[in-house]
Amino acid sequence: MKTASSSKRTLLKTLLLMLPAALFGQRLSAQERLSEEDQMAKILLYVHDAKEVDISNSAASRYQSSQDCSNCLLFQNSGDEEWAPCSIFQNKLVNKNGWCSAWVLKS
Incomplete structure (x- = not known):
């Protein structure tokens, strides 16, 4: 069973991995x-x-x-x-x- 801290850590890692796409994705598609x-x-x-x-x-x-x-x-x-x-x-x-x-x- 996962602890609350490991779930938070997993969530944080996922958010950090998604951040570049969120920040630059729109710029890349903007022409x-x-x-x-x-x-x-x-x-x-x-x-x-x-x-x-x-x-x-x-x-x-x-x-x-x-x-x-x-x-x-x-x-x-x-x-x-x-x-x-x-x-x-x-x-x-x-x-x-x-x-x-x-x-x-x-x-």
């Missing part, structure tokens, strides 16, 4: 928003608002007004959140109203 100034964002012409696509740029010639991140295959949203990870930008968060030249229609 940063993609900046339009990010090197990859510039290469792929990413903008937070698809209405701001520079259509004078030949690389944006395939842009159509119906295209934005919310209907892109690479946009990894699980609901209706405004910002969600994009697989092309190393899972940084992009705006659902954004656009980049890697846009692919979600089926």
Whole structure:
């Protein structure tokens, strides 16, 4: 039969082992928003608002007004959140109203 002190010790050890996960788990899952100034964002012409696509740029010639991140295959949203990870930008968060030249229609 365990004594009260050994049960407390076991509980304390368990809590100490869980502490790093509690402290850092949320930070590890928290992601940063993609900046339009990010090197990859510039290469792929990413903008937070698809209405701001520079259509004078030949690389944006395939842009159509119906295209934005919310209907892109690479946009990894699980609901209706405004910002969600994009697989092309190393899972940084992009705006659902954004656009980049890697846009692919979600089926």
